[in-house]
Amino acid sequence: MSGQSAQSLAPADAKVTPMMAQFLEIKAANPDSLLFYRMGDFYELFFEDAEIASAALGITLTKRGKHQGEDIPMCGVPVHAADDYLQKLIAKGHRVSVCEQTEDPAEAKKRGSKSVVRREVIRLVTPGTLTEERLLDASSYNYLMALTRLKGGSLQGDAVYGLAWIDMSTGTFQVSETDHQRLAADLAQVSPRELILADNLLQESELRLLAEQSGSALSPVPRAFFDSSTATDRLAHYFGVKTLDGFGTFSRAELSAAAGILSYIEKTQLGERPPLDPPVREAGTGRMLIDPATRANLELSRTLSGEKQGSLLATIDRTVTGGGSRLLASRLAGPLIHVEAIQHRHDSVGFFLDNEIMREGLRQTLKGAPDMARALSRIALNRGGPRDILAIAQGLEAARAVLDQTGSSPAEIPAEIAAARASLEQAPHELGAELVAAIKKEPPLLKRDGGFISSDFNADLDELRALRDESRKVIAKLQADYSEELGLRSLKIKHNNVLGWFIEAPSAQTEKLTADPGRFIHRQTMAGAMRFTTTELADLESKIASAGERSLAIELEIFDRLAQAIIDAGDAIKAAAQGLSILDVSAALAKLAQEENHVRPTVDDSRAFDIKGGRHPVVERALKKSGGESFVANDADLGPQSGEDIGHIWLITGPNMAGKSTFLRQNALIAVLAQMGAFVPAAEAHIGVVDRLFSRVGAADDLARGRSTFMVEMVETAAILNQAGDRSLVILDEIGRGTATFDGLSIAWATIEHLHEVNRSRALFATHYHELTALSAKLGRLSNATVSVKEWNGEVIFLHEIVPGAADRSYGIQVAKLAGLPATVVARSQQVLSQLEEQDRRSPAENLIDELPLFASIAPPPPSAAPAAGPDPVTEALGEIDPDDMTPREALEALYQLKSLTVR
Template structure:
């Protein structure tokens, strides 16, 4: 294709609305000449009139280069390096200026319109990249690949060679300031195989890799498990085959994932070449050494590798070999349940207020990421859970050890991410120091924990990894690296003085040239005996010896003429050079370049040493994260009074004095205490069904704590199976394989789903998937429709859970009629939230007790919420009429409109209190600050009882 057509096509792709280029008018050449001051320009350009007189289709070489590179990267903003700036033009400039809040300028005109342009300084590019990536943009970084002086050798109009060296995308960043230290940064891919009509029986594979740490895993799930898998992984970027990205059934999943969705060519997922691509990447003949993978898993993993090859352009991220995750071994938690329980973030999307934010006491970024990973994927193997709990128990019993380990860990940088940057050639001196300090911390932790006789299997495994770390490398790095390090290696000055003699010499020449020249001058004065001798410098002779004319004869005679070479005679001075002075001048002139070259050589040697030990360093980093998590969970248990749960393979679920960890944390900050409650939904001897749980049917008013009780039991199960102590007096939990939560109200208007439809979809998922080992919490099923419809749905749901699912379940409802089910279904247990009434108001005691609520107290809650008194009074009268008529609205009620009468009615005055000497005496002896919540409640009951006695006496 002719260049003119290629450029026209490329420009038309940049911004279709503005850049339909016909090439009938040339671009003004001078507008795109690279400025010499930033070393981007290497070609002499013609004057403006010559550019305008150019033939049709002409375009400046620099702009031609920009357009060609942009055409090859149409989906990315192009950071086009021009000297000290990354420049953007046309549509890229408009997008970037809006996203970054930077000024949009112009550079030349095209077809009579200004050409938009904006730029960012190279030294501050990371800050701008961070903002663009956070907004979901992709950026192609185009660098100068040669020195401008080299380009000049090719001719006056030669252009510096440039090309894209890297595509920066949300899932492939490695820079420390672009990453969240406490969150993994996964790039994931999804592959599908269809196995039936209308998607029935479809299977999916998900591969996910964190390029910043090297973690790489793959799993295969049934169609219904895809959403749960993606919700657990929380990828930043999701590779989706072209063939399924437009699938109407899957589109909501891509949107709800929160990841940047990338349409990916089918060739990336080619099953015929997937195994070979993976084997070639990891340098093995066969993948058998890494485990057995299905064809679908290989396709997903191959797509990740292919995408990394594309975006990293020649760089090979140091990924771990892929590790296969099975569908068993991890508690399955679907996306709706994760959202309802607010495990890692609240419903508003914030981390603050989530379970993770409340339990996180880690002191390292790697530890925080591991804690989040364990919370997202609780285990189902009691033995593996026990190992984790043993590690927490160890640190809980040894507070002094825990404090010492925490102090040492807090000094450990993020070795895994620093290692990745160094191996990929993106690291700097500070990354090397991070490796050194991390290894020093690892050695300290190893020495401290080696004193423990029985550390438990998890800590013992961590100790073995720490013992194999290259601790000698830490000393080498400390000896080589200066205390004050630059961010970039190209800045130099990071090698410690005394590490390399030749470097010290060149630095001395560079930094202390005056002292060196003065020393040489003193030597020449002594040698010649001429006290007025001076060493001077100019641009013609360089360094030279300057003396007065009266000393010239002596300098030109033996033996001084063997050292001093005559160069120039002036009226009032004679100048000489020496071999030493000439050599010194050369060394001084190149000292800066040679100094940096030596430092780069040292950097390369240290990088190579680090890369040779990469596997051991990575294992040590993982071990420190494991120790950090165990220590942090022990700190949490100590601070909050958590207990060690008993987790086995039974169907038990017995919690004594359980508490909601997040609500308790909020109440604690407000100086209040949490009311603990028991729960027991495991099988009982009375039911004679050891293979299934019981269903607690919980009634009571809104605001009384039903939803809190439901959630706290689910969170206790999650904490226990992730390997944490739990907020309870005691806990015995038979492993939960699937956790389901239908709590709260939400709609999905984008898909035309009402709140009730969403509720029914989530309920259907539970009834279709829950088994005897599942834990189900359901809140107010059927409330989004007509009363009798809702009651019927709730009734049938309970019967299905009881007879088919046989799951352990907590079911909160306002339908009191459902409590009758306990009389004929042996595994239904009625429970209610304890309340008290006081002068028409309801007092919430937040205690779960056996029995059933006799009413919902809805009107009392409405009154507490601040509904106008007229509305409350009208609601009471309507309720009374409905209760008389058995739930149907009588004609008299419809015809009567007493609401306005109630609004006009004067408010009732409270009767004047009678003399209450006994009550007043009790109040006088009361010290509220000394009362516990329970004592205060009991005192309130006592005051009420005394008041009733006083009234009876008066009557």
């Protein structure tokens, strides 16, 4: 804080005000976060916190008094807009401690005029512990992950890593065990927003760099959080059970990670317990392994520039609910490798593809279904409001409607859809009906504002509201009753600040009032009038005075009762929310298949990879939007041929821009789509399960590790050659191009041989080294393929067709010309290429240099023909033509005239 530690700002300083002393004490207990200190309608920040926040939020930095002779920097944000500022701070990696007033100011004054209102930190806000709707992306999970390492374990190797991850906004809780080789891929699959790990692990440079490259906010914690000896007891205590046997079997590493993440939640939530599901063990062997480099190269969920738009996920997402969008992203991140589970998902998509009317009705209903899972979490954490209760009500209404819509199919319902319907049937529909009746259709955001309970739901509340909102009408009615009863038309009920409400009548007409002093109590005698009150009027006055407070109290009481009922039915509500998400994803993928002409793939345990008419979904979508050329579909068959039991390698040659990289990526994406449970962009597809997907495409350096582009390429290639197996699919593009020609050619040559003989993987290998095509004669499972092109009048036309054979040239100069290189450079390149082609490529480099003059010493080649002297007759004739003022016949005659002018 402005260069001073919390200890140096001790409240013992005589000049410290009581309020500042309180702030310093609370700040000292929360040194690693920005302190939002509640003062009235603002959260204030002081000292270094204020300087950091003002810079991050772009708000004014002011000063408030002095401390130890120096001005105190200060800034603040309004309480009502705090979520917006929190979102900005969390997005920039900051942690925020929210300090609220926990005492009524009137109570503080009772302790003395200088007493400070009691304040406490009620919550530590971190990237992985968000639950507020405005702070979250509805289409993405917000995972908090714990990483721990133990020596030994059930996996091979000297050390085993335990992972546990939760989404506090939905209650998801999963654990797994992994090793160092798979760790990066597992982190990439989950993509946590915040990663917690023991501080000693964070001191290891390699592990720290791996954690940083995951893109997560890093939160070091004491090693004691991950104590495996007490992990079982801590988990059992959290979930209120005596044993974890009912949850499944967990390894020591998994228990350690799970205990660590629960300890962190208890630390940050300060007594509030999010409604977490029991931990579920996710076996890493149940998912396709996709390393971070491959995910980035294939742009599964984000493009290389970090944008969602343009990614595969954005292209295929047709979901209409937040839960469905999150589930789709999760399935894309971790495609399955179990055939039966994959087929169940395909069955669901096929069912909705065949039942279009049902599907569209379902999607229309789901559009109005709020995010029940996240609303439930906020309610359980005591952060919910009336809109969250309304979300549960509307979600349960949607569940009932979906049951009706999906129960009328004459066809057999697939297993996945049947399971989803079963969860909807078990939803608390009676509670849903009560919630619908209780909450207004457009309630306020905060329960403290009141006015969210519907009329006719509670008689006492309706009466108080009538008193509060229509007190004049109530008084007028009582006045009319008294006037009629006593026969005094001149009787009035009035109000002033001294007497409050009172009955007034002319003195000459008060006999009936004074005759019943037990009922009509005399208050005041005026000139010509007397004033009275009654017990009934006094009670009514009291009710009117307190009607607002009492009506709010009743509303809050009803809110708490409904919230507790929701929490009690939490498991059933979660299951219903998951059921709606599953139906949303299945219907959305069916919609995608119909719109984009995707087909159901055949997925089995073979080594097949036979794609007929495959297309790249993202590129095809972009071409459709632009209204340009249609996508050229291509076949790929990497499966075993007759008499074989392992797949093939295709060596693909051809020019740049011809579509080699697109072809490589589209086949990888088809495999991902098929195994996540979607239909695929192809005419036919038969895929033997791919257990690991590797892609080495594109070029980038790694400045953090001091690695050049070529070094990154070699590291990624090494990872592939060391890990790929006969069930893997490998995509390699331009291996060896980042070094000297013969070095690169040698590396590429050896890489192909290793893939063929050792890895025995199905692979697509694109290259400009045409010499490699000779390997097809030596390697039985290597086939040559090329991208066909056509030359026309010196121009190259890319046909984007993959055909058997090998390219005889790369057309690099033609591509350079298309890119806009100066004509002199293009011409000189052609000249040098001609000389190179005449040389023996294996001659010493110095001989070639002697024969080729330096570029700077050679004048640009002369133009092919000198321009004609005088005006060009064709240009002049064209200048006289107005196409908009010509008939077709006149245009044809003009064309003949132009033709005659060009004849020499």
